[in-house]
Amino acid sequence: MNTTTNPFVFSTDREIQAYKGKEKRYTAKDKLNNGLFIDIKPTGRKTWMYRYTFNKKQEKLILGRYPDISLKDARLLRDEAATKIAKGISPKKEDNSLQTELIVFKHYGEKYIANVVAKDRSSTSTMQLYLDNDIYPIIGHLLITDVTIDHIRKIIWNKKDQGHDPTAWQIRGLLSRMFEYAVTLGFIPYNIVLAIPSKHVYKYRPRERYLSKDEINIFYTTLLNMEKIQRQYQIGLILSLITLLRKGELIAAKWQHIDFENRIWLIPKTKADSNTSNSREMIVFLSDQMICLLQELKSLNNMSDYLFSGKKIGTHISHATLNIVQEKVLLKSQLQPFTIHDLRRTASTHLNELGFLENAVEACLNHKIPGVKGIYNKAVYQSQRIEMMQKWSDFIFNLICISSDLIGHHS
Structure with a gap:
């Protein structure tokens, strides 16, 4: 019989792919390698086998599944097993441990x-x-x-x-x-x-989530005590809460937009308004604690244009970086899950509970205030926002139980 036309003898991947499941399982052998077979089950699943003689006994070695293991790789595995046999070593022992590892x-x-x-x-x-x-x-x-x-x-x-x-x-x-x-x-x-x-x-229900005072204490105390977390990421998560910035605005911030002398942080491009699709410029009025943290961050990243420098020169950290750090803290603290964006809701909730003017809070969140008032919100609420941001920082630092003088030099 001409083996090149025999459907149960193969020499290429295409021929193996052509094998389909039948009513009963069957095997096909490799034309080029003695003892290498592929077993085809009625389901169509294909498994590599190497049949050989060891100590005058017929044995079968399972090499793995096709196409997870290609024809080329199966031939290499067959050759390795044959080499062991020639040296008087049974490949069956290694096969048992390998199969256990693959299935466990x-x-x-x-x-x-x-x-x-x-x-x-x-x-x-x-x-x-x-x-x-x-x-x-x-x-x-x-x-x-x-x-x-x-x-x-x-x-x-x-x-x-x-x-x-x-x-x-x-x-x-x-x-x-x-x-x-x-x-x-x-x-x-x-x-x-x-x-x-x-x-x-x-x-x-992510839209309802905010952190209570106790949760703020637990999360940030845990964060600051985790030595394996880089300091710039600790600072990033603190700033996320006390600045009320969105994560994207925070990680993309550049030093050129921070005016330490006038205590102003400009966010030139924010998330677009859902109604107009226009991005609005935003100003963060810096508290003493923000300045302290930013100065420390500057000392850590003094060669980068970005507050949070990425691994590559001229880039900032990815959007996932702070998420990953936050997830690690969540696991250690065993708090209920929340997103970094929920920190904005946390700030809004507590600031309103503390009695601050609602429109001033909305301005700090850079939410559009409806009506004519919204057009002039930057000028009208500046003094209230300056006072509010300082008191908000004081409030948070008291919850974390770390003094304003020390937090910027935390190690």
């Missing part, structure tokens, strides 16, 4: 973080903490095919029972994405996490 959930999780998450995010630390602290202790040692919905429910409800529903919701999301990817790779037939709808774990 912890190993799969490590591959998922490295191959999927790391490609989309600049930091994987938050997800890694969820895995290490909440997921691996329950299912890390199990084969991925042995994980059940009861295991998933236990992981999620352990967190809910601790009173951390939003974190449980985030963990449920991570698990769902991991099992969805496992389905894609053919490790499991379906995503078992979908049996627990996210709405039954937690309904996230």
Whole structure:
């Protein structure tokens, strides 16, 4: 028989791709490499095998799945195994440990973080903490095919029972994405996490979130005590609260727009108005604490045009940088999740509760005040805003329990 036309003998990837699942599983062999086969199941799943003789016994080595392992790589694995056999070493022992690593959930999780998450995010630390602290202790040692919905429910409800529903919701999301990817790779037939709808774990309402006085104390005290967090990021999160700036306005700020002598910080371009699509210039009146923090930041980034210099010369930090730092603090402090943008709502809520003029607060947030008053808000509310920004800084620093004289020199 001419083996080049035999559908069960292959020499190229195209020929392997042409194999389809049949009523019964079957194998095809590599024309060029003795002992290398591919097993095709009725589902169409294809698995590499190397058949060989060791100590006068026929053995089979599972090399992995196709197309995760290409024909070229399978041939290399076959050659490595053949070399071991020639030296009197059984490749079967290594195969057992390898297969265990490939199937055990912890190993799969490590591959998922490295191959999927790391490609989309600049930091994987938050997800890694969820895995290490909440997921691996329950299912890390199990084969991925042995994980059940009861295991998933236990992981999620352990967190809910601790009173951390939003974190449980985030963990449920991570698990769902991991099992969805496992389905894609053919490790499991379906995503078992979908049996627990996210709405039954937690309904996230970001627009209502603001920090109480106790939460401000806990978050910022935790932030300042985390030595591994760079000082400029600590300053960035403090300024986010006391300046009322949006994150994008803060990280894109340049030193040329700060006038220390007149205690003014100009934001030349802000988020566009939703009605007119026009960006409005904004002024931040600097408090003593802001000046202190900015001067320290200047000493840290004295060669950059930006307050928060990026890794590359002439750039500022990315939009995700402060988010990542904030997530680390959230995990350590065990506070309910909030976004950096929620700090603006936090400031607005407390300033109104402290009795400051509502329109002055809105002006500090750079919200458009309706009517004729809005046209003149910068001039009309300047004195109120200067006083308010100083008292707001005093209020926050008292909550954090760090003196204004010391916070700029915190180490």
